[in-house]
Amino acid sequence: MAQISFEKLGQDGKARTGVIHTTRGDIRTPAFMPVGTAATVKAMMPESVAATGADILLGNTYHLMLRPTAERIARLGGLHKFMNWDKPILTDSGGFQVMSLADLRKLTERGVTFKSHIDGSKHEITPERSMEIQALLGSDIVMCFDECPALPADRDRIATSMELSMRWAKRSKEAFGDRPGHALFGIQQGGLEQDLRGQSAEALREIGFDGYAVGGLAVGEGQEAMFGCLDYAPDQLPEDKPRYLMGVGKPDDIVGAVKRGIDMMDCVLPSRSGRTGQVFTRAGVLNIKNARHADDPRPLDENCACPACTKYSRAYLHHVFRSQEMISGMLLTWHNLRYFQDIMDGMRQAIAAGTFAAWEQDFHAGRAQGDIEPL
Incomplete structure (x- = not known):
């Protein structure tokens, strides 16, 4: 069983298109990953998600370890079988959710202890435990356990956090071990500090990963600051591996990230917006x-x-939304996910053809014109 590999098929400026080959199928890049937080993309059947054009889903380690538990999912045949999704799955490490959701968390060199937001029970995630949970889930792409400080934060706090994340990355790699057919991605941290991002990238390269994520963005810094960081952060990571921007984002965030050399993204926005009528x-x-x-x-x-x-x-669609009918969230989520996948498809074709700049101009012009006139 081969390891997961990345094949670059084209480049236009910094924008890249390619394929991540996995044992469960190919992921066309740039790729948008719908978020299946609790082993489901809310309001969608798995086959409907595939019909929108998604090649890969994201699952949440934090949510799944609390309910129904990784051990139960493993007993039932792993996450793919459990949720009836036979394509690739990427699982996050749990670090971001612990930061944003858990009560009374305590951070040490060893890991994080926290109280569940569901029932107040006590838990601990360490790099080793995160790797164990993700192995039980059976995901194809596993993320290192890291700490993600909310921005804005002062430079010392960001530096300390980044250095801890790099030590945890090393422990994650050791605990991950040799798992043919599964990939481990490292996560670059360092806030909006170019030199700290550089140090982080250097540490990750030294450890060696199958792919690299730009972490610690889309946490309140705003688009201008995020793009400022993406003007250099992807360039600090290996050219021959996939680059994943975590937790992004809005359509224009996605296009701006791909323009700056990003290959993979995920966000709850299309599904969450679909349920709220956006x-x-x-x-x-x-x-x-x-x-x-x-x-x-x-x-x-x-x-x-x-x-x-x-x-x-x-x-x-107006009527079923106002009537709070379930079909409303189903149809609007399907539409939003299809729109996001259409963006990815448009970019893949434009990069391959060397027409990305013209495509981007048309994309922004279309969105600027606003909705059709009311009747």
Whole structure:
């Protein structure tokens, strides 16, 4: 069984397109990974997620270890079988969720102890335990255990945190061991400090990973600061491995990240927005709960091939949202996920053709024009 490998197929400026080959199928890059927090992409059937064009899903180590537990999932045949998804799965390490969700957490050199946000029970995640949980889940791409400080934070705090994450990265690699067919990604930290990001990248290169993530962004610093960091951070990571920007993002964040050399992203935005009536289209964002849609027989986006657009009117989608019918979240999530995958597909084709700059211009112009005029 071969290790996971990355094949670069084209480059236009810093934007790259390629394929990550895994034992469960190929991941076309740039890739957007829908988030299946609790072993499901909310409001979606797994086959529907695949139909939107997704090659890989993300699962959350923190949520799954608390409920139903990694041990139970392993007994039931692993995460792929458990959630009926036969393509690749990437699991995060649990570090970010511990930071953002857990109560009363305590950080030491060994790891993090915390109280569950579900029932208050006490738990510990160390680099070793994170690797064990992710092995029990059976994910194809495993993330190192790291600490992610919220921004803004002072330089000393960011430096201390980055250095701890690098020591944990080394322990993660040792604990991961030799697992043919599974990959381990290191996570670059260092906030918005170019030299600290450089030190982090150097430490990760020395340890050696199958892929590299840019961590610690999309945590409150704003798009301008994030792009400023992405102007150099991906360049500090190995050229021949996939680069993953964690937790991003909005459509224009995604395009800006790919332009700067990022290959993989994930975000809850398309599914979370779908459940709250926020719809992403080629002409910008619309809110289905607005009264202007109540009598509108037109589709959300006439250029979209998803079921919400090809089979239902804005009037219907407005009605089921206002009536709090389950089909509302299902259809709007399907549409949003399809729109995000269409962006990725458009970028892959444009990079391969060497027309990325023109594609990007059209993308921004389309979104700037705003929604169609009301009837």
